[in-house]
Amino acid sequence: MNISTIVFLLLSLMAVGSALMMIISKNPVHSVLWLILVFFAISGHYILLNAQFLAVVNIIVYAGAIMVLFLFVVMLMNLNADTEPIKNYRMQLVGICTGGTLLLLLVLITNRMDVEQLVETNAGNAGLIKNLGMVLFKQYVLPFEISSVLFLSAMIGAVVIGRKEEPIDQNPNS
Amino acid sequence: MDIKAYIALSLVLFTIGIVGVLVRRNAIIIFLCVELMLNAVNLLLVAFSKMHALSPAAKASANFAGDAQIFVFFIMVVAAAEVSVGLAIIVMMFRNVHTVDINFLNRLKN
Structure with missing residues (x-):
């Protein structure tokens, strides 16, 4: 297990955990902040893939500009956990089941691929x-x-x- | 790194975005989930471009392996334009109905 595998696992854990927290958290401001963390993790992945231009652009454009725009709009509307819209638990269950089925299907399909290609990390000057x-x-x-x-x-x-x-x-x- | 690891990561992020769109009722959170899906696809495009860079066909020919990264750059450009218009629509909607709950927006009239 070399260093790039460890970095990949750490960044993936950070991205997936932050994405889950973004969905779970009730406060829209917290959701936006968790999504910024996801973007930082994805920028880390770009650096690992030696796509440095995209890593910097991802931080500047997404985490810097777009997310600040979102934060402005959320704070302009004065949304917080109290104004959370009414819930429909049956719809939530249906949504989670649909998403889980889709994930299962996609993973099964991609596992059937017989490509054993490797991805170039920490090398290449295309990026x-x-x-x-x-x-x-x-x-x-x-x-x-x-x-x-x-x-x-x-x-x-x-x-x-x-x-x-x-x-x-x-x-x-x- | 194996390409399958990147495919799995992108699939998980994309599915989290889909579940967020289906589960949450707040229009802004739904918009955030769409952004998450776009980023999952971007990550997969970059991973595939780096996979292509390792293949012997890419090394033999003069094809540039960074075309996918230009693609990702243009996806980011379009996403930035989309966010500005979408947020303007959400602000307009909030000004008219004083909520961002999409359950209240199930009719096109009024």
Whole structure:
């Protein structure tokens, strides 16, 4: 059992445990904080796979930007454990059974694969910023530019949706 | 590392996300679970790209083994745009019905 296997097991335990805690915890703020821990564990996996650019982007974009946006919205709505929506225990049981069956099925299917491939850890230079940047700005420059248009439209859409409804002015000339 | 370990980890994370979507009634938690599912898929894509990097076919040809990581980068881009619009919708919904419980949102009218 070498060092990368131990690191993999620790990070996996952290990711799965934090993900479970995210579902279980009643307070939405705690859920967001547990999900940030999951993202840190996944970033650790990226570092283990030598995908350093993705590890840094995952922390900056997901844990830094998106989760802060979630926290802002949760705190803006003043949600806490008291405002937890009403429960339906039968639906919960059905949901857990469905998820467990799906997991069992997927694990059985993937166990039937006869690939015995190994994954390269702590090696390879494909994930370094230099190589990824060369590919991104040469081969994939058109999708990169299109994604900027996507961001612009998302920004305009968010502003339009989140705008306060103004009362319709009956007399626009006044 | 064996690729099956990464597949198993991604499957467990993805299923936790699905169970969260099915069990929880809070719209924000459901949105968080969707993000968790996206990240499970991202992790599996990166693991497969590193598996491809070890294969003899990738070493013989000039194919770049990091295409999957560009894919993951674009998935993150789309997820960021999706989160901004989705949160705006949730805020709008909360302003109209004063709850984020999806049980109260089972009708499209009113």
